[in-house]
Amino acid sequence: MLYTMYPSGIYRILEVSGNLIISQLDELRILISGYISQGETxxxxxxxxxxxxxxxxxxxxxxxxxxxxxxxxxxxxxEPKQEMLELLRQMGIDNL
Incomplete structure (x- = not known):
């Protein structure tokens, strides 16, 4: 899994490429938590x-x-893929 981070307006875009595997889930959480601790909101x-x-x-x-x-x-x-949106809808969390 590869990450690319770049600014776009008030947002920081975190682009994730490759397949997410169990061992990298904490990496994703730590990465986002790190950006939060640096003041990214x-x-x-x-x-x-x-x-x-x-x-x-x-x-x-x-x-x-x-x-x-x-x-x-x-x-x-x-820009979520249609499959992602459908999965989130099925779980009832598409409006978070």
């Missing part, structure tokens, strides 16, 4: 075409969403 996560979102990654994103909301920030998915 608006983060958008974009998964590339090569990445697949599954329940473990969703749990990490929900955890990070709560961290960002606690500091009155915003965490969102940027």
């Amino acid at each position: 608006c983060i958008a996560v974009r998964f590339t075409d090569a990445s697949y979102l599954y329940s473990g990654a969703i749990a990490v994103l929900i955890s990070c969403f709560k961290l960002v909301k606690d500091i009155q920030g915003d965490l969102c998915l940027l």
